[in-house]
Amino acid sequence: MSDLSQPYLAQATTAPMLPLSLDGVRFSHRGQRLLGDITLTLGAGRSLIMGPNGAGKSLLMRLCHGLLTPSAGQIRWNGQPLSPALALRQAMVFQRPVLLKRSAQANLTYVLAIRGCPRRLRKPRAQEALERFGLAPLAQRPARVLSGGEQQRLALARAWLLAPDILFLDEPTAALDPAAIRAVEEAVNQFHHRGTKIVMTTHDLNQARRLADDVVFLNAGRLLEHSPAERFFDTPQSSEAAAFVRGELPW
């Protein structure tokens, strides 16, 4: 499924990365435990991480993606610890998209360049991704002056070109209007249909109902629940999750 030439990854790309398993993962900062202990296994599909503010959702994703190192416990991808080769098979989209101070197109050719895509193929592939996410007319515009929704779509187009096996999304729609939210959700489903594992945090219950295959529910740094979406929304196991689903838990 990778449409990038990554000869040095040939061996790693053949092995499946899932399931992602966390065993007793804990994260402390300055002696304060912010997350843990988390024991969790994620398989294929769209996993949504939910919970009120400060629950540790973003922290959990950063640990899985390797941006942070757990203070204790182990994170394994199909039994393997995260290696540089495995890290290259993941991508992350942040709440506030981090775009380079270049044109929309140059933001895309940039990731192709750092992944070793031959120069002559970069522009056509970037153009293809721009078209896929409805950004073709904006190719030459500076990325930083695009609207919030356009910027997030560009970040998704960039992730698309990385052809990840796993895509992490940290509240990608938190600051967007309804039309932009729909566009982002459609983009997430494009990744899903390509076979990319989705791990996403959201505050939005309706969005979670639309997208989730399974829900991971955190509260105050602790894992309270991990269940299939239907079961989570219909019969939440913990009282906190029940309150959250009813919209009573403040976030």
Add this chain to the structure above:
Amino acid sequence: MPTADNAFTTALGLILTLDPALMDIVRLSLQVSLSAVLIAALIGLPLGAALALWAFPGRGMVVVMLNAFMGLPPVVAGLMVYLMLSRAGPLGQLGLLFTPTAMVIAQTVLVLPIVAALARQHIEALLGEYREQLASFGLGRARMMPTLLWDARVALTTVVLAGFGRASAEVGAVLIVGGNIDGVTRVMTTAIALETNRGNLALALGLGLVLLLLVACVNGAAHLLGERARRQMG
């Protein structure tokens, strides 16, 4: 003031007729200062970026030193280079004292801390924004450096222009290590000082006008660049 008035007319005449003596001095000034700034940029920009990217013991000290050296008085920089290059100094055998090369070295010493210290500040700010995303792309620190240098290009250009302004306007360093030798190491600033002392106000004023114009152009360029970037990048 008839003398000054007279001098001003003569000065304009010298500039407009491209007086050879004046042009030689301007040419040498530009050669020395541009070379110094080029060398300072080639060393200072990667150095500043490296200081922003890597943490190591004593990094704080290096940063404080660089910041302090931004305000290094030109005469002190000149004196330091003089001591190194003088006959009895460690590099005396090279015979560089009172040559344009010595002046380039002195101005590089002066400009390098400015370029490196300001580059570090800009790159560090940009890194704060980019770090997670670049790490997510799988880039290590060494591979982040070119991305950061390129994306900070507008700010860094202003930094280099500021360094050029500093180099072209200083007297002390080039005077001490160059010696203000006519036709060899005489640059605009040292010539102005000398001609004023000798009462040759026309040449001094002519050079002063050229220098003023140059500094104005550099500042104008920096301003335009900043404006353009703000419009384009949002």
